Amino acid sequence: MSEPCRDLGERSFNFALRIVKVCQTLDDAPGAGRTLGKQLLRSGTSIGANLEEGFGSQSEADYLTKCSIACKEARETLYWLKLLAASGILPAPRLSDLTGECNELVAILTTIVKRLKEKRHA
Secondary structure, eight states, X not given: OOHHHHHHHHHHHHHHHHHHHHHHHHHTSOTHHHHHHHHHHHHHHHHHHHHHHHHTOSSHHHHHHHHHHHHHHHHHHHHHHHHXXXXXXXXXXXXXXXXXXXXHHHHHHHHXXXXXXXHHTO
């Protein structure tokens, strides 16, 4: 595995760990906070899980599929983070670093997917 992939795997793992910690807080919240926390937990931890599957893929097509799924999960995670902040369930300043990291993961994964698609059509 190349260094950038290893870094992305580690970065997505650390992001997932931060998501878990936020969701532990939301687990104690009544109503919408708990429900949104479960959605956030699923999508936020799925990014790294799909990347790990992709790193072990047997073909470039399989790798592209896993990276595409990871990118979609990152976008969904960004949505839940924005919704938690906009609704006031969690204060926006508390989520700003996490949202920034999620934006960066989306950008990285979008670039990877785009390059893999271009490579397939070249």
